[in-house]
Amino acid sequence: MVKKTIFSKLFFTYLILIIAVMAVIAVLLSYAFNNYVFGEKQQEMRAAAAETVLLLGKYEQAEITYSELNDSLDILGSMTGSRIYAIRLNPEVLANKNLVLDKELLDAYLFEDLKSILQGKEVSRKKQYSDRFAADVAFLGVPYGQGNMIEGAILFFAPLDEIYAYIQKINMIIWCSALVAVILSGIMIYLTALKITRPLKIMEEGAIQLAAGEQINDLAVHSGDELEKMAKAFNNMKNQINTAENMRRDFMASVSHDLRTPLTSINGFVQGMLDGLVKPQDYPKYLNIIKTETNRLMGLTGEILESAKIQSGEITLARKYFLVGNTLEEILESTGMRENPKNIELMMDCPDGLEIYADQHRFKQILINILDNALKYTGKNGKIKLTVTPEDGGIKLSVQDNGKGIAPQDLPFIFEKFYRADKSRQEVEGGTGLGLNITKMLVEQHGGRISASSTYGQGTEIVIFFPG
Numbered sequence: 217m218v219k220k221t222i223f224s225k226l227f228f229t230y231l232i233l234i235i236a237v238m239a240v241i242a243v244l245l246s247y248a249f250n251n252y253v254f255g256e257k258q259q260e261m262r263a264a265a266a267e268t269v270l271l272l273g274k275y276e277q278a279e280i281t282y283s284e285l286n287d288s289l290d291i292l293g294s295m296t297g298s299r300i301y302a303i304r305l306n307p308e309v310l311a312n313k314n315l316v317l318d319k320e321l322l323d324a325y326l327f328e329d330l331k332s333i334l335q336g337k338e339v340s341r342k343k344q345y346s347d348r349f350a351a352d353v354a355f356l357g358v359p360y361g362q363g364n365m366i367e368g369a370i371l372f373f374a375p376l377d378e379i380y381a382y383i384q385k386i387n388m389i390i391w392c393s394a395l396v397a398v399i400l401s402g403i404m405i406y407l408t409a410l411k412i413t414r415p416l417k418i419m420e421e422g423a424i425q426l427a428a429g430e431q432i433n434d435l436a437v438h439s440g441d442e443l444e445k446m447a448k449a450f451n452n453m454k455n456q457i458n459t460a461e462n463m464r465r466d467f468m469a470s471v472s473h474d475l476r477t478p479l480t481s482i483n484g485f486v487q488g489m490l491d492g493l494v495k496p497q498d499y500p501k502y503l504n505i506i507k508t509e510t511n512r513l514m515g516l517t518g519e520i521l522e523s524a525k526i527q528s529g530e531i532t533l534a535r536k537y538f539l540v541g542n543t544l545e546e547i548l549e550s551t552g553m554r555e556n557p558k559n560i561e562l563m564m565d566c567p568d569g570l571e572i573y574a575d576q577h578r579f580k581q582i583l584i585n586i587l588d589n590a591l592k593y594t595g596k597n598g599k600i601k602l603t604v605t606p607e608d609g610g611i612k613l614s615v616q617d618n619g620k621g622i623a624p625q626d627l628p629f630i631f632e633k634f635y636r637a638d639k640s641r642q643e644v645e646g647g648t649g650l651g652l653n654i655t656k657m658l659v660e661q662h663g664g665r666i667s668a669s670s671t672y673g674q675g676t677e678i679v680i681f682f683p684g
């Protein structure tokens with residue numbers, strides 16, 4: 217049983233097709249050739265018959281002798297590869313409808329044929345077994361006579377052995393050519409089917425390996441057709457899966473790290489207090505640390521919940537008109553960002569009276585996330601510039617810092633969930649990597665856009681567009 221593969225389907229379909237076409241061509245060719253050879257033979261015998269009539273006429277006119285006639289007929293016979301008999305019957309025999317002839321001399325069939333010939337008809341047979349030659353013969357019989365008076369018959373017997381041998385040779389050539397054509401086409405079809413199916417095989421193996429969780433290289437398919445496009449799409453998909461998988465791992469690492477660190481210190485301090493290792497007068501100091509750690513944990517779980525909520529579309533925006541400048545001032549006041557420990561200068565440029573229609577609480581959340589990043593990732597005495605400009609009936613908000621910047625390989629991913637450029641999580645200021653993802657989702661829920669540009673080592677600019 218042939219395995220059901222695209223290769224076998226292609227290969228066998230085309231092979232069967234080619235064999236069928238070749239067989240039909242070969243059969244038609246040999247049939248046509250057969251007909252042609254016999255047709256030619258008959259033509260030849262007819263021409264010789266005409267010649268024989270002439271010779272017989274000459275003999276009757278006594279222009280040639282009997283032996284000359286016989287010689288000429290022999291020559292004519294050997295030229296046409298046949299035996300020629302000219303039978304002349306006397307008038308009595310001809311008048312007698314019952315035609316008494318020496319049957320011994322004649323083949324069985326010939327007796328009936330002779331009757332037809334003497335009635336003025338031409339009789340021809342492509343193939344007839346002759347007792348006289350003990351072989352198959354082609355036969356032609358024509359009446360002979362002057363005017364309407366039939367005097368006899370001229371009979372041609374051409375043994376078919378030679379013709380058969382000839383036809384067999386030609387048939388052999390035809391069938392051998394067909395076989396060679398089938399073999400050559402078979403090889404071509406095999407190679408073509410292989411060429412078509414090889415990329416599919418590569419993709420199949422790639423997909424199986426990928427599904428088994430193995431790391432695979434990009435598929436190398438250069439067929440220049442749809443399969444190459446498919447392989448490219450496969451490579452893209454594979455890379456995205458890899459990225460997603462890496463992000464998932466990072467996430468697991470981050471979250472477990474972020475959850476474990478505060479829990480470990482809380483657990484340590486509480487245990488120390490219970491064991492009496494911490495003196496009661498030091499309790500407030502450690503309780504403060506425990507509170508900070510607890511806050512961190514709450515912040516983290518809060519962010520995770522928030523992200524899940526926004527993503528599932530659970531939050532609805534409470535839009536209203538508000539003044540952008542005032543809201544930004546409020547943010548800087550309430551968070552105390554201006555008086556930051558790194559002495560970073562925070563400049564703001566926002567036109568007076570500029571209003572937008574948005575959810576003010578979420579707007580603040582967005583700005584806090586962006587400014588928080590700018591402060592986190594900018595060194596001491598750095599500068600952050602917040603610029604607001606009206607655009608297309610909405611506003612464009614830019615937060616520019618001269619901090620550490622983002623490496624080009626990280627830039628496309630910073631809006632992804634849990635993505636952090638610093639994977640080591642050694643950095644003191646490191647967060648969960650959810651901030652920008654939440655920010656992006658909130659901006660988009662407002663119908664806006666957010667983008668980032670950065671020069672590594674020099675600074676970052678985050679630009680947000682809010683529609684009016």
Ligand SMILES: Nc1ncnc2c1ncn2[C@@H]1O[C@H](COP(=O)(O)OP(=O)(O)OP(=O)(O)O)[C@@H](O)[C@H]1O
Binds near residue numbers: 590593635648651652
């Ligand atoms: N202004 C910036 N300068 C340099 N890198 C930045 C800046 N803003 C964001 N990044 C990079 O993008 C990453 C993702 O930012 P995001 O705010 O999502 O996460 P986070 O700040 O690490 O954590 P959190 O969830 O607490 O905000 C950051 O880890 C940081 O590597």
Ligand SMILES: [Mg+2]
Binds near residue numbers: 647
């Ligand atoms: Mg952040």
